Amino acid sequence: MSPLASSNVxxxxxxxxxxxxxxxxxxxxxxxxxxxxxxxxxxxxxLRRNIRNAWWEDMVHRRDDIVGIxxxxxxxxxxxxxxxxxxxxxxxxxxxxxxxxxxxxDQLFFAPVVVAxxxxxxxxxxxxxxxxxxxxxxxxxLKRKLAKQGALEPIVLQDYTNAKPDEYALIPSPATxxxxxxxxxxxxxxxxxxxxxxxxxxSAVAYLRPETAQxxxxxxxxxxxxxxxxxxxxxxQIGRSFRNEITPRNFVFRSREFEQMEMxxxxxxxxxxQKEHRAWIDWCKNWLVSIGLPAARLSEYDHPKAKLAFYSRxxxxxxxxxxxxxxxxxxxxxxxxxxxxxxxxFSGKALDYFEEATKSKVVPHVIEPAVGVDRIFLAxxxxxxxxxxxxxxKRTVLRLHPRLAPVKCGVFPLVKNxxxxxxxxxxxxxxxxxxxxxxxxxxxxxxxxxxxxxxxxTPFCVTVDFDTIEKDGSVTLRDRDTTQQVRLxxxxxxxxxxxxxxxx
RNA sequence: GCGGGCGUAGUAUAGAGGUAAUACGUGAGCUUCCCAAGCUUGAAUCGAGGGUUCGAUUCCCUCCGCCCGCACCA
Numbered sequence: 001m002s003p004l005a006s007s008n009v010x011x012x013x014x015x016x017x018x019x020x021x022x023x024x025x026x027x028x029x030x031x032x033x034x035x036x037x038x039x040x041x042x043x044x045x046x047l048r049r050n051i052r053n054a055w056w057e058d059m060v061h062r063r064d065d066i067v068g069i070x071x072x073x074x075x076x077x078x079x080x081x082x083x084x085x086x087x088x089x090x091x092x093x094x095x096x097x098x099x100x101x102x103x104x105x106d107q108l109f110f111a112p113v114v115v116a117x118x119x120x121x122x123x124x125x126x127x128x129x130x131x132x133x134x135x136x137x138x139x140x141x142l143k144r145k146l147a148k149q150g151a152l153e154p155i156v157l158q159d160y161t162n163a164k165p166d167e168y169a170l171i172p173s174p175a176t177x178x179x180x181x182x183x184x185x186x187x188x189x190x191x192x193x194x195x196x197x198x199x200x201x202x203s204a205v206a207y208l209r210p211e212t213a214q215x216x217x218x219x220x221x222x223x224x225x226x227x228x229x230x231x232x233x234x235x236x237q238i239g240r241s242f243r244n245e246i247t248p249r250n251f252v253f254r255s256r257e258f259e260q261m262e263m264x265x266x267x268x269x270x271x272x273x274q275k276e277h278r279a280w281i282d283w284c285k286n287w288l289v290s291i292g293l294p295a296a297r298l299s300e301y302d303h304p305k306a307k308l309a310f311y312s313r314x315x316x317x318x319x320x321x322x323x324x325x326x327x328x329x330x331x332x333x334x335x336x337x338x339x340x341x342x343x344x345x346f347s348g349k350a351l352d353y354f355e356e357a358t359k360s361k362v363v364p365h366v367i368e369p370a371v372g373v374d375r376i377f378l379a380x381x382x383x384x385x386x387x388x389x390x391x392x393x394k395r396t397v398l399r400l401h402p403r404l405a406p407v408k409c410g411v412f413p414l415v416k417n418x419x420x421x422x423x424x425x426x427x428x429x430x431x432x433x434x435x436x437x438x439x440x441x442x443x444x445x446x447x448x449x450x451x452x453x454x455x456x457x458t459p460f461c462v463t464v465d466f467d468t469i470e471k472d473g474s475v476t477l478r479d480r481d482t483t484q485q486v487r488l489x490x491x492x493x494x495x496x497x498x499x500x501x502x503x504x
Numbered sequence: 505g506c507g508g509g510c511g512u513a514g515u516a517u518a519g520a521g522g523u524a525a526u527a528c529g530u531g532a533g534c535u536u537c538c539c540a541a542g543c544u545u546g547a548a549u550c551g552a553g554g555g556u557u558c559g560a561u562u563c564c565c566u567c568c569g570c571c572c573g574c575a576c577c578a
Binding site: 011012015016017019020021022026029031032033034035083084085093095103104190210243245246247249254390391393394395412414415416417418443444445446447448449450451452454463465466467476478483485 | 505506514515516529531534535536537538539540541542551552567568569570571575576577578
């Protein structure tokens with residue numbers, strides 16, 4: 001039996017462990033589950049909470065320049081018009097019913113073929129450098145096939161979003177070359193809709209937020225007016241967001257309800273945004289390493305300039321090597337002043353910052369690091385999962401960072417049929433419980449109890465044995481990763497746990 | 505949304521048109537002076553609905569969910 005490194009863990013192994021130990025359950029499972037939603041169990045909710053708290057402490061509490069907010073999930077519908085989510089959250093798609101191919105409507109081009117003033121049919125091509133030539137060849141071939149005489153008029157390509165409803169059936173599918181199989185362009189709007197108030201008419205439509213970021217923008221003035229922040233400064237938020245994904249995949253990696261941790265860092269319009277952007281990429285990477293992700297599994301991906309949204313100056317994703325591939329974990333975007341300007345335009349309110357030094361008003365630019373709690377949760381589990389061998393027996397162990405571990409310490413009496421041992425251990429348990437989430441266990445042999453703690457990532461176990469009650473009151477502290485033990489007095493134990501769990 | 509595969513205790517798996525099983529885990533008890541030991545004993549399973557049949561967990565259909573590929577992922 002060879003040890004299994006975390007880099008070889010499979011999703012099946014993780015999903016099974018999550019279910020078996022109460023980290024993650026399929027949502028509303030007794031009704032068959034619901035695609036794209038998950039419920040976090042007792043251990044999973046502790047782990048998520050610890051991730052959120054670690055981020056909040058490091059991002060907000062331990063910095064002077066960042067403040068936190070907590071916005072409602074549903075906001076005024078105009079927010080999503082200003083942000084562009086209502087209009088262009090997703091591109092319209094076209095399906096070919098015959099070939100089962102799907103195209104983005106703005107990448108599928110068509111043109112009528114007109115010969116001597118008579119429309120004889122249509123041609124279609126996919127967006128391409130040579131598409132004009134291809135379309136002309138198709139038109140000529142159509143003209144020959146139908147044996148039409150006369151001058152072929154110039155082929156004017158337009159994209160499929162401009163097609164009129166009566167043209168859908170006439171435009172040939174690029175896959176089959178035959179008309180009649182293309183659907184109308186269909187919107188895939190990824191926002192969940194709901195209605196505010198009891199009347200379910202159009203005027204009551206509202207949306208569950210697809211990102212938390214807009215809250216920082218439309219509360220910009222409130223924060224500036226109430227907190228005495230000075231540029232550069234940031235506003236941070238943790239909260240649920242919702243996207244009606246076409247295909248949720250890969251466990252909690254892409255789900256329809258997820259939790260974001262976003263921060264908008266406002267900088268002076270003339271500041272060196274590239275330097276700030278780089279600094280935030282480094283901050284995020286360092287933070288991930290600090291909570292236990294191996295640097296070797298992290299990488300950076302710069303979005304190519306040509307693919308950037310028009311308002312974005314540059315976006316870099318911190319990627320993580322998941323079992324299903326290298327995927328986006330944390331996106332750090334330089335967004336200029338686009339978002340504030342949009343809200344200025346749509347709300348008619350001034351969202352600016354008065355600069356004392358120059359006695360002038362400026363609209364700041366922004367750097368946005370945005371990460372999903374659930375993606376970190378998954379990356380943490382992927383990195384922590386190991387199988388090794390202890391005294392000839394296979395052991396499953398989660399090497400979670402003590403800061404993230406759901407349970408910090410197990411507390412055991414060595415045996416359960418000696419009342420003095422039990423009483424002493426229980427008193428210690430109650431003492432530790434005031435400070436940390438600790439776990440009491442008397443059932444089974446001591447080795448079994450250690451293994452149970454290993455599997456859920458508990459970094460420490462304390463055992464009260466006969467030396468404790470017969471000699472000096474010292475207890476043993478066992479380390480999860482090495483399985484080594486040291487004897488400590490209770491005060492030494494508390495100091496050691498504080499040092500290793502809280503870093504103080 | 506399309507195509508393929510799959511769905512049996514908490515987990516991993518076996519099984520057959522005639523009342524469902526193994527291992528681990530788990531509850532209770534005994535034992536035990538430090539790494540899943542042993543013994544006793546208990547709980548727990550055929551994803552949902554419909555059809556065929558004397559009888560369906562098994563065959564058929566629909567739905568739901570999971571996995572893989574395609575497409576998609578502002």
